[in-house]
Amino acid sequence: MNLGLGRACLFSSCRPIFSASASLRTVKPQIPLFLRPPTHSASLLDVKKWHEWAKNLTSSVGSSFVEFDNGPDSSLLCRELNWLLEDALENHSSFHFPLSCERDGSDHDENVLLRTSLDDLYSLWKQRIEERRPFQYIVGCEHWRDLVLSVQEGVLIPRPETEKIIDLVGDIVSNNEELGQGIWADVGTGSGAIAIGIGRILGSHGRVLATDLSPVAVSVASFNVQRYGLQSVIEVRQGSLFEPLKDVEGELSGIVSNPPYIPSAHISGLQAEVGRHEPRIALDGGAGGMDFLLQLCNGAAAMLKPGGFFALETNGEEHCKFLIDHMQNNAARSFHNLNIVNDFAGMQRFVIGFRQ
């Protein structure tokens, strides 16, 4: 199903238009906190009170989350609190200091402008601590590589490990001009992170088709694409796996994907921020975690043009080895230079290769 969300009809002015297709359950993307207008006002004293309250709440966490499910400790949460302030205050650079300075005798009657109400800040931080709502959903964005991507419930928060895929593609493209001028597909694009990273490398020379089954992901990805002005490079399409890419079968220069890969049985034991808040559709990879990975591997040969490149993120060593074996046994003549690439933590994370 090609919903035609790319190119010409994506947006008019700043507002995404999703009414084009009646069949689409349209989702309005939320605006990240830092992009909202500073229409709320509060006294500096009240903001400080909130900050003190939030700090106390935070330090009460100590290392309990770490022990419970490898969650954040209080010092990391404190840093998040400063970032929340940074995103919520209109002019954080001038206010950050007095807030952190106990000796300061400045005028507490002074008002500051906020991008959300003080009440909202109280409830947001409560959610962070008491419900373990991910910080990125609280502020509505994730800093990933040099991008600031809008995220919201229903969309996976891009992981730092995935940043590596952009480096891999960057290297490939710089050594092969032709691939840089072709069409790339990001299957299961989520927030659009990988697609945007690649789109910025290709520029106007190439094209990226970003697909996802989830309407929230499609809407958020489109928002992010538009925010980086890449509508002419990246087209967002809704649909399952290769289905929305039928029109480019055998023509793709590259396929990249970070599909759901967590084995179903592991979902309940995940860190609260992930298991309780991130969408299951973005995480659950079936019994062995490889349902999507296998489908991608099996479909890649038909989708890629000769010489085309693919990179898939996996759950780790076991997945990597299995997939390489699988491809060598079943599609040895279709691919060459099959390889496993480590992530920054030294874990086997990615499977890469080229179409013969």
Place this chain on the structure above:
Amino acid sequence: MSSLILKRPRYRSLRFCQTTCSNTHLLSPLASISETQIKSPYSSNSYNSLLFIPNQKILVSGFSSGLLESIKDPTWSHFSGPKHGQFSDADEKDKVLASGFVVLKRNVSGFASVLPPRGDKGLVYLRCSCSYSTQAAAELSTSDGLTVDGIVASNWTIFDESEGDWKSHAAAIAQSIQVIKRRMQWKKLTVRLELLAVQLDKPDLWDDPVNAGRISREHGSLVSKIKEVKAFEQQLLEHIDMIKLAREEGDAEMESESLKALLEMRRNSKEKELEALLSGEQDSCSCYIEVQAGAGGTESMDWAKMVIEMYKSWAQRRGYKVSLVDEMPGDIAGIKRATIKLEGEYAFGYAKAEVGVHRLVRISPFDSGKRRHTSFAAVAVIPILGDGSTRVQINESDLRIERFRSGGPGGQHANTTESAVRIVHIPTGITATSQNERSQHMNKASALEVLQSRLDQLEMTRQAQMNAQHTQSLTEISWGNQIRTYVLHPYRMVKDLRTNYEVSDPDSVLDGEIDGFILNYFSACLDKEDDYP
């Protein structure tokens, strides 16, 4: 002290003052380095001097062998037309005053040879090339041998500016020139220049283009600094010559013009004194400030935190962009170590005055026994070299990049905002950490920037360049090197141990009001330095 110098033109060269020199033009000895630098004969930036000869009254101050060239058809109307008609018909008054070098070295020689036809209002355009290292060391004098040091030694009484005694002005200016030279570390500067000149002369210089570029850039920058001061000095001596001449001639108008010029110079000289405080090679750079807690647990970690907050506040007051690059929090309170980045003009120039150990005496809030504690925090400052300067080349393969790992399987399993990156430069063992950016990618970039500056700093220390004493890394700062004490109990005072400058309100200091300490350090400490004459 609320403000130091906010801005300063990088290189200011001698500007001819038209009101005072309308007819008799001054020839500066600070002529061209090479002809290729000539832009316009009357550009104040060019290395050339104009010689205007109205009725053969010429003042030629010392300069080296040069090339004189007549320029026909001068178009600068403000230089034309003699006012001092009395000179044109008195042959014996057609004189040349030559202010020459007293100390002559190498190829530098007093030289004056200008023979324009009588009545010719043409301009003589002079180019000369000479070695700068020799000029820097050469001492300038008036036609009757008076030098800047000589003027200071004469102990002429310095009256208020408003009192129109030329000797008083001259003495004040001469004193300023001495202060400026001392602050610029004149002797070191000239030695360095000599060294660079020798290197520049080597035939194989350009075999290593990076090094050659660095040398010629540093040479160029030193030359222009020295030139500026020399020009100022020259101007003083010439005005003195002019005044003496005018008195001999009974030319009241000329005398009063020169007097005005001296007054103007006297006013400028104060500004120049301040500028000289920040004349170091890297002074205009942005910088990092690093603070590390000394031994003593939570109390000293709290102190380190207070110190870094003091700098954040100070930097913000000064209008610098401040960002936290790295912070290792203490277990209970405060910090073990922190790095902040200050972006803005002269951040390094000012902050370098803070390098050393800062000591706190107070009743520790962390001591249930309410005892008095003494704790220490070390401060280091690293310049962030600009694009113009040569930076150390870093090989990707020499780096080990360590990132935060969530532990466990990672990837989709974990959500964390922790994205700290630590980079180790394997050959030197130097490390840099960044953890305050919100993505790993950005932390890597920021840590690389810190690493680059640390390696540049190491290289600078290795080359023993100017400012090297201010760019020690934290590990090199000895805990014995205490520069300031902050006492909160039993009395309240902050005292700089280098200058004895003190302030009785520690709160204001800890709130970032440290300009007074910085200025005093520069003026008192640098002025004390036994570098000049």
